[in-house]
Amino acid sequence: MAALEVRDLEVRFAGLGQPALAIPELELEAGARVAVTGPSGCGKTTLLNMLTGLECVRHGHVAWAGTDLASLGEGPRDRWRAAHVGLVMQDFHLFPGLSALDNVLLPQRLSRWRLPAGLADEARRLLDRVGLPDPRQKAETLSRGQMQRVAVARALLARPDILVADEPTASLDAEAGAAVADLLLALADETGATLIVATHDPRLAGRLTRTLRLDAGRLI
Numbered sequence: 001m002a003a004l005e006v007r008d009l010e011v012r013f014a015g016l017g018q019p020a021l022a023i024p025e026l027e028l029e030a031g032a033r034v035a036v037t038g039p040s041g042c043g044k045t046t047l048l049n050m051l052t053g054l055e056c057v058r059h060g061h062v063a064w065a066g067t068d069l070a071s072l073g074e075g076p077r078d079r080w081r082a083a084h085v086g087l088v089m090q091d092f093h094l095f096p097g098l099s100a101l102d103n104v105l106l107p108q109r110l111s112r113w114r115l116p117a118g119l120a121d122e123a124r125r126l127l128d129r130v131g132l133p134d135p136r137q138k139a140e141t142l143s144r145g146q147m148q149r150v151a152v153a154r155a156l157l158a159r160p161d162i163l164v165a166d167e168p169t170a171s172l173d174a175e176a177g178a179a180v181a182d183l184l185l186a187l188a189d190e191t192g193a194t195l196i197v198a199t200h201d202p203r204l205a206g207r208l209t210r211t212l213r214l215d216a217g218r219l220i
């Protein structure tokens with residue numbers, strides 16, 4: 001479980017007059033279930049990139065359970081993310097040529113000497129829970145919606161204490177979207193993870209307990 005404290009966070013991109021993100025203060029309790037909403041271009045993905053350490057915090061502080069990402073160099077930040085964060089980003093970063101199952105297992109294979117006993121079975125169970133019928137299917141032959149489900153299963157496998165998803169239901173019909181939302185919420189409940197989901201989907205946002213609404217990079 002991890003609580004979040006943000007102070008004086010500001011992100012600027014070259015060519016933009018205004019900061020893409022300006023958040024003087026934000027706190028989330030450990031285990032929070034949070035939707036990040038707002039119109040296209042309001043800064044949702046930028047915020048997720050800052051909260052997960054995908055991008056460097058150059059101005060302000062982003063502290064998870066007392067670890068300030070602004071104080072970490074790139075290597076330590078990558079290691080912190082691998083240890084604590086499960087990510088489902090908009091482009092799923094699946095590896096073509098590998099099966100759905102091997103894509104789910106890949107981050108664990110890369111970060112450990114050998115796979116712990118039972119992890120491959122757990123990966124198959126997760127793929128089954130997200131509704132992917134054949135774990136041996138190659139990534140490049142999956143539909144976008146199926147890729148999204150693989151990305152969700154991959155993010156959940158290490159039982160992260162911070163779970164972050166960018167539009168996790170965007171490629172799915174209502175039924176499949178509900179199944180992915182069920183899984184994210186169930187796994188967050190099982191592990192006590194703090195769950196942060198950027199979404200345009202009011203059904204998904206309605207199932208979370210708090211909404212952060214962004215407009216032009218500011219919380220409103």
Ligand SMILES: Nc1ncnc2c1ncn2[C@@H]1O[C@H](COP(=O)(O)OP(=O)(O)OP(=O)(O)O)[C@@H](O)[C@H]1O
Pocket residue numbers: 013014016020038039040041042043044045046047
């Ligand atoms: N690398 C970049 N360089 C310059 N500007 C950027 C960069 N990344 C994002 N921006 C700008 O920052 C603002 C916020 O973008 P961001 O992608 O965070 O919005 P968003 O709310 O996630 O949008 P969407 O809902 O369309 O995914 C936008 O004005 C965008 O054009």
